[in-house]
Amino acid sequence: MSDAAAKRYDVAVIGAGMAGMAAALFAAERGLSCIQIGSGGGILFASGLLDLLAVQPVAQHRLWQSPFEALAALAREQPAHPLAQVDPLAIRTAFQRFVAALTSAGMPYAQMGEHNSNVITSIGTVKTSYGVPLTMVAGVAALAQRLPCLLVDFRGLREFSARQIVETLAQEWPTLRHQRIEFPGFEAVPEVYAVHLARALENRETRERTIALIKPLLGDARVVGLAALLGLSRSSEVHAAFEAGLGVPVFEIPTMPTSVPGLRLLGALEAVMSARGVTRRQLSSVRSLNFDGDTATLDLVGAPGGERIRAGAVVLATGRFSGRGLTADRQSVRESILGLPVQQPLAREDWHQRDFLDPTGHAINRAGLLTDEAWRPLDASGKPAWANLFAIGSILAEQDWMRAKCGSGLAIATAWAAVEQITQQLHKAG
Numbered sequence: 268m269s270d271a272a273a274k275r276y277d278v279a280v281i282g283a284g285m286a287g288m289a290a291a292l293f294a295a296e297r298g299l300s301c302i303q304i305g306s307g308g309g310i311l312f313a314s315g316l317l318d319l320l321a322v323q324p325v326a327q328h329r330l331w332q333s334p335f336e337a338l339a340a341l342a343r344e345q346p347a348h349p350l351a352q353v354d355p356l357a358i359r360t361a362f363q364r365f366v367a368a369l370t371s372a373g374m375p376y377a378q379m380g381e382h383n384s385n386v387i388t389s390i391g392t393v394k395t396s397y398g399v400p401l402t403m404v405a406g407v408a409a410l411a412q413r414l415p416c417l418l419v420d421f422r423g424l425r426e427f428s429a430r431q432i433v434e435t436l437a438q439e440w441p442t443l444r445h446q447r448i449e450f451p452g453f454e455a456v457p458e459v460y461a462v463h464l465a466r467a468l469e470n471r472e473t474r475e476r477t478i479a480l481i482k483p484l485l486g487d488a489r490v491v492g493l494a495a496l497l498g499l500s501r502s503s504e505v506h507a508a509f510e511a512g513l514g515v516p517v518f519e520i521p522t523m524p525t526s527v528p529g530l531r532l533l534g535a536l537e538a539v540m541s542a543r544g545v546t547r548r549q550l551s552s553v554r555s556l557n558f559d560g561d562t563a564t565l566d567l568v569g570a571p572g573g574e575r576i577r578a579g580a581v582v583l584a585t586g587r588f589s590g591r592g593l594t595a596d597r598q599s600v601r602e603s604i605l606g607l608p609v610q611q612p613l614a615r616e617d618w619h620q621r622d623f624l625d626p627t628g629h630a631i632n633r634a635g636l637l638t639d640e641a642w643r644p645l646d647a648s649g650k651p652a653w654a655n656l657f658a659i660g661s662i663l664a665e666q667d668w669m670r671a672k673c674g675s676g677l678a679i680a681t682a683w684a685a686v687e688q689i690t691q692q693l694h695k696a697g
């Protein structure tokens with residue numbers, strides 16, 4: 268690693284999950300030079316739905332139809348939660364910018380207003396979320412109005428059963444029915460996968476043959492639902508072709524991870540990074556990070572011979588355990604790169620509740636970094652560890668994003684707020 272050759276960026280973002288992507292996007296849009304290190308994070312497993320905040324308080328599982336009323340309740344009841352630290356107006360703007368970027372990369376979302384939407388899941392339960400991909404949006408009205416609806420699945424597709432959804436919802440949605448068809452060209456294949464079918468539907472002839480098989484099954488259906496497999500990178504085009512061919516609104520239902528919408532989201536965000544001029548190191552990870560005045564030095568492993576880079580500010584968006592931002596041994600939880608203090612239960616036996624499904628959740632799922640109001644992680648004395656180190660997303664303490672249904676909200680909102688601080692700091696420094 269040559270010291271002299273180390274390139275300097277305004278911002279280095281460590282992490283390429285939802286939080287790292289949002290931070291790199293917002294930094295690039297503010298004209299900052301940005302490098303991002305890390306691979307796709309939890310995005311591949313995401314449903315494509317962008318949760319802002321649906322449940323507060325978690326222990327009572329109170330479900331909110333307005334995420335902004337939920338944020339107000341969060342600010343009253345749990346002011347230390349990182350989402351409660353961000354101005355709701357800024358959260359709106361951040362979501363709009365994030366979604367505009369996805370739309371520009373071929374993954375459009377429905378207009379986001381004041382309310383969450385209810386979306387059917389692949390097991391027939393209902394998920395409450397804020398940002399809904401356009402390919403899924405017809406399902407929101409169909410569910411709300413209990414419209415006569417046909418769900419279609421494909422023989423051999425194990426990850427999605429239309430019949431199971433209909434059986435689960437039968438009582439409350441009597442006009443919901445299902446049909447199973449063969450996927451054209453895959454008749455001899457015993458098991459098929461959503462990602463293969465999604466790619467196949469980008470071929471016009473396959474698409475037309477599939478539509479021709481579904482059309483005679485429509486009956487009185489005023490809307491048709493399928494697993495989320497209407498195209499991989501060209502989902503808008505495939506979805507529009509299905510609606511035109513069937514003559515009714517068509518919606519996708521998110522499938523189990525790894526999902527096609529997760530792949531689309533990752534593809535769209537990668538395209539956004541490239542369009543905004545973000546330098547990326549997807550195959551590298553940060554081995555060490557050192558600070559000297561206004562300059563951070565990052566040593567990367569992954570590239571042959573390693574690589575050294577410098578940055579005016581560093582964003583730590585390394586996630587929790589699955590992202591590898593936190594690691595745990597038998598005694599305690601540690602922050603993986605710098606060994607920053609992690610807020611966590613005092614003893615290991617307090618990590619989990621006795622009951623796995625305890626409604627209050629497990630304390631280990633609220634472990635993470637504490638920051639000051641400028642999103643700088645604190646050292647053991649309670650002061651910012653470094654002036655130009657910022658932490659965002661799921662590595663933050665005082666939140667259980669999975670139970671609160673605020674994964675993307677936490678990532679996008681804290682990325683926006685931290686990038687605002689970084690921009691001010693870099694401008695002050697000239």
Ligand SMILES: Cc1cc2nc3c(=O)[nH]c(=O)nc-3n(C[C@H](O)[C@H](O)[C@H](O)COP(=O)(O)OP(=O)(O)OC[C@H]3O[C@@H](n4cnc5c(N)ncnc54)[C@H](O)[C@@H]3O)c2cc1C
Nearest residue numbers: 282283284285286305308309318553586590660661674675
């Ligand atoms: C199964 C599943 C389903 C989900 N469904 C939804 C959903 O329906 N709606 C929703 O809003 N959200 C959903 N999410 C959540 C969302 O996608 C994000 O995973 C979550 O918000 C956490 O994002 P993050 O960026 O903080 O961390 P992560 O996604 O964990 O990303 C951490 C990143 O840090 C990188 N990293 C770690 N250490 C290093 C290092 N030393 N050097 C370089 N890089 C490093 C990793 O490679 C990774 O890129 C889901 C997540 C999962 C796992």
